[in-house]
Amino acid sequence: xxxxxxxxxxxxxxxxxxxxxxxxxxxxxxxxxxxxxxxxxxxxxxxxxxxxxxxxxxxxxxxxxxxxxxxxxxxxxxxxxxxxxxxxxxxxxxxxxxxxxxxxxxxxxxxxxxxxxxxxxxxxxxxxxxxxxxxxxxxxxxxxxxxxxxxxxxxxxxxxxxxxxxxxxxxxxxxxxxxxxxxxxxxxxxxxxxxxxxxxxxxxxxxxxxxxxxxxxxxxxxxxxxxxxxxxxxxxxxxxxxxxxxxxxxxxxxxxxxxxxxxxxxxxxxxxxxxxxxxxxxxxxxxxxxxxxxxxxxxxxxxxxxxxxxxxxxxxxxxxxxxxxxx
Amino acid sequence: xxxxxxxxxxxxxxxxxxxxxxxxxxxxxxxxxxxxxxxxxxxxxxxxxxxxxxxxxxxxxxxxxxxxxxxxxxxxxxxxxxxxxxxxxxxxxxxxxxxxxxxxxxxxxxxxxxxxxxxxxxxxxxxxxxxxxxxxxxxxxxxxxxxxxxxxxxxxxxxxxxxxxxxxxxxxxxxxxxxxxxxxxxxxxxxxxxxxxxxxxxxxxxxxxxxxxxxxxxxxxxxxxxxxxxxxxxxxxxxxxxxxxxxxxxxxxxxxxxxxxxxxxxxxxxxxxxxxxxxxxxxxxxxxxxxxxxxxxxxxxxxxxxxxxxxxxxxxxxxxxxxxxxx
Numbered sequence: 001x002x003x004x005x006x007x008x009x010x011x012x013x014x015x016x017x018x019x020x021x022x023x024x025x026x027x028x029x030x031x032x033x034x035x036x037x038x039x040x041x042x043x044x045x046x047x048x049x050x051x052x053x054x055x056x057x058x059x060x061x062x063x064x065x066x067x068x069x070x071x072x073x074x075x076x077x078x079x080x081x082x083x084x085x086x087x088x089x090x091x092x093x094x095x096x097x098x099x100x101x102x103x104x105x106x107x108x109x110x111x112x113x114x115x116x117x118x119x120x121x122x123x124x125x126x127x128x129x130x131x132x133x134x135x136x137x138x139x140x141x142x143x144x145x146x147x148x149x150x151x152x153x154x155x156x157x158x159x160x161x162x163x164x165x166x167x168x169x170x171x172x173x174x175x176x177x178x179x180x181x182x183x184x185x186x187x188x189x190x191x192x193x194x195x196x197x198x199x200x201x202x203x204x205x206x207x208x209x210x211x212x213x214x215x216x217x218x219x220x221x222x223x224x225x226x227x228x229x230x231x232x233x234x235x236x237x238x239x240x241x242x243x244x245x246x247x248x249x250x251x252x253x254x255x256x257x258x259x260x261x262x263x264x265x266x267x268x269x270x271x272x273x274x275x276x277x278x279x280x281x282x283x284x285x286x287x288x289x290x291x292x293x294x295x296x297x298x299x300x301x302x303x304x305x306x307x308x309x310x311x312x313x314x315x316x317x318x319x320x321x322x323x324x325x326x327x
Numbered sequence: 328x329x330x331x332x333x334x335x336x337x338x339x340x341x342x343x344x345x346x347x348x349x350x351x352x353x354x355x356x357x358x359x360x361x362x363x364x365x366x367x368x369x370x371x372x373x374x375x376x377x378x379x380x381x382x383x384x385x386x387x388x389x390x391x392x393x394x395x396x397x398x399x400x401x402x403x404x405x406x407x408x409x410x411x412x413x414x415x416x417x418x419x420x421x422x423x424x425x426x427x428x429x430x431x432x433x434x435x436x437x438x439x440x441x442x443x444x445x446x447x448x449x450x451x452x453x454x455x456x457x458x459x460x461x462x463x464x465x466x467x468x469x470x471x472x473x474x475x476x477x478x479x480x481x482x483x484x485x486x487x488x489x490x491x492x493x494x495x496x497x498x499x500x501x502x503x504x505x506x507x508x509x510x511x512x513x514x515x516x517x518x519x520x521x522x523x524x525x526x527x528x529x530x531x532x533x534x535x536x537x538x539x540x541x542x543x544x545x546x547x548x549x550x551x552x553x554x555x556x557x558x559x560x561x562x563x564x565x566x567x568x569x570x571x572x573x574x575x576x577x578x579x580x581x582x583x584x585x586x587x588x589x590x591x592x593x594x595x596x597x598x599x600x601x602x603x604x605x606x607x608x609x610x611x612x613x614x615x616x617x618x619x620x621x622x623x624x625x626x627x628x629x630x631x632x633x634x635x636x637x638x639x640x641x642x643x644x645x646x647x648x649x650x651x652x653x654x
Contacts, residue, residue: 013433049453
């Protein structure tokens with residue numbers, strides 16, 4: 001049964017059934033898929049579904065849920081360096097949903113697309129047991145600027161576009177009702193309810209030609225590192241787990257493990273990239289020009305393992321993260 | 328509530344929330360959406376969701392359901408004259424679904440795409456209360472060959488790529504357990520379980536440059552005619568309701584209204600097109616070269632009304648068809 005198999009095994013079973021398109025510009029298992037459209041350009045496409053029961057925490061409005069359903073697709077395009085242009089949305093609605101909630105879904109879809117310069121251009125609606133919002137995004141990039149999960153080389157810098165752990169902490173506030181002072185609570189909850197895709201950062205990084213591999217972190221930082229490691233055939237030594245003052249304070253107040261919150265959360269949308277060491281300055285500058293940030297957190301190593309530096313020495317990061325059906 | 332509003336009102340509410348992309352090659356409400364990609368070509372995209380509870384009749388396997396989820400998207404691309412290249416599939420699965428059913432979904436998705444020359448290139452899986460298969464298709468066409476719902480002109484011929492009523496009859500066999508001899512039952516049930524997108528026909532019609540408007544008939548023939556009528560600002564006089572020997576026999580055996588079965592069913596995937604009268608021969612020949620057929624069923628008229636010729640004279644076809652939430 002699905003709940004015994006887990007999401008990753010389910011994906012494996014389905015992939016075994018599929019004929020593989022010849023010369024796919026992006027292989028299966030990457031953040032998005034692509035098709036050549038001539039003139040050395042790619043159409044990059046992505047689909048991702050939000051299910052009310054499992055993906056909408058208490059406190060998230062229908063408008064925020066619909067916006068997020070778009071943003072999570074934009075994030076995948078961003079991680080490949082593709083500029084989103086059009087969004088489609090297939091919606092399942094229970095019979096009893098109110099007119100006002102339907103309108104909020106429409107507004108949220110529009111916001112999610114417009115914030116990133118794209119438009120919702122079509123979709124369909126269906127009757128379903130639960131609210132289901134399945135979005136697809138279409139974007140474009142130059143073939144030569146595409147950032148894949150594969151390509152990291154030993155000696156490259158590992159970097160992220162922002163701190164981790166806010167979403168995991170925010171979910172503890174929303175799901176487990178943990179308390180926090182407003183100045184801490186607000187940014188943590190905001191990270192869950194209004195996630196931001198790092199599109200400007202992704203496009204700037206692609207244009208810098210400094211990036212050797214890239215992934216978004218929707219299954220958590222640890223998992224993203226393992227995915228990059230597997231796709232590139234390299235390892236990572238993480239020297240600093242990137243976290244924020246709010247998460248540190250929240251962990252302290254509730255006696256939570258800061259590294260646990262930052263490494264093994266999910267539903268985060270920072271980009272995790274590897275950068276050619278000689279182009280580090282250029283990459284960082286290009287992201288900062290978009291008002292974003294690029295933080296170096298470690299380096300790429302030869303051996304296919306993911307380690308983190310601790311006061312007691314380097315130890316392995318666990319290969320776990322968000323997984324549907326299992327968690 | 329959704330069940331009081333009905334699908335078409337729900338779509339209207341959502342559309343009111345959306346900013347409209349400037350110079351959309353295909354307007355909202357057509358069968359698919361499009362984006363210009365340069366070189367006078369369009370990327371044509373479509374999403375459509377299949378929900379187990381409402382869209383999978385008894386007797387349909389998971390493999391057939393998944394195949395259909397792809398085919399219904401291919402059909403929309405076919406109606407615009409776009410060649411499908413890539414399919415994405417976002418899947419919601421209940422926790423208790425068996426491994427074998429998951430494999431069947433993978434096989435069905437692959438079949439649906441490969442039968443029409445496309446490939447499944449990506450997707451995602453999620454936990455949901457019911458089986459939900461949301462597919463998106465990406466295809467391409469020359470901008471000049473795009474067939475929209477608008478464009479029909481008085482005097483054009485109205486034509487379809489095959490007979491109607493098989494699906495409505497097949498659903499009566501599957502849902503209401505009506506009986507039929509095997510020679511009748513098999514093709515009627517087959518129409519429901521293994522629908523065919525008229526892709527070869529759609530591409531041939533687009534290339535013939537003879538078509539002035541086009542739609543697929545997934546909400547039934549009557550509804551499709553009303554949609555073309557509204558989009559083109561014209562009317563139709565249907566001289567012959569296209570049906571098949573099996574449907575005639577089935578209607579006779581069960582004392583059912585043949586016109587009802589043929590006009591107001593749904594989940595049919597024939598194309599309904601209008602053709603320039605001087606290019607009728609060319610259009611018909613181009614479809615027949617693909618082993619398809621093109622049947623003239625009436626003509627386009629000035630006044631925005633949809634009439635059918637009966638022994639008692641012309642009478643209005645009702646503007647009804649399949650609608651989620653209401654039916």
